[in-house]
Amino acid sequence: MKFLCDVHISFKLVRHLRSLGYEVFHVNEILDTWFSSDSLISKFADDNDLIVITKDSDFRNSFYINNSPKKLIKINLGNISNELLIQVITDNLEHFKKLNNSQVFIVEVDKTSIQFNVWKNK
Secondary structure, eight states: OEEEEOTTSOHHHHHHHHHTTOEEEEGGGSTTGGGOOHHHHHHHHHHTTOEEEESOHHHHHHHHHHOOSSEEEEEOOOSOOHHHHHHHHHHTHHHHHHHHTSSEEEEEEOSSOEEEEEESOO
């Protein structure tokens, strides 16, 4: 399971996931760093079978309209602490592992719930 963290996701999460043995990229380490367009980020993620972790609703819209990125974790928690975000992601890694076998999915993490949507063929 490999991840790509969008620009507004802290490097603390990147380092944490790496410490757990996951391959993780941050947008600021690849492509045109924070200048990378959402479409370029999505294409990179799809080409490399990465799960995008983002707070940006544009990725959610692109998922439903353009079918890209194909694997998306959308954080809808506002300005939460890095520690809380790390905890939420860590608590759900087993769910993400199961989803990773799917070709296309979106996970939306809200304050009161986590919603998983999986498509077999999209």
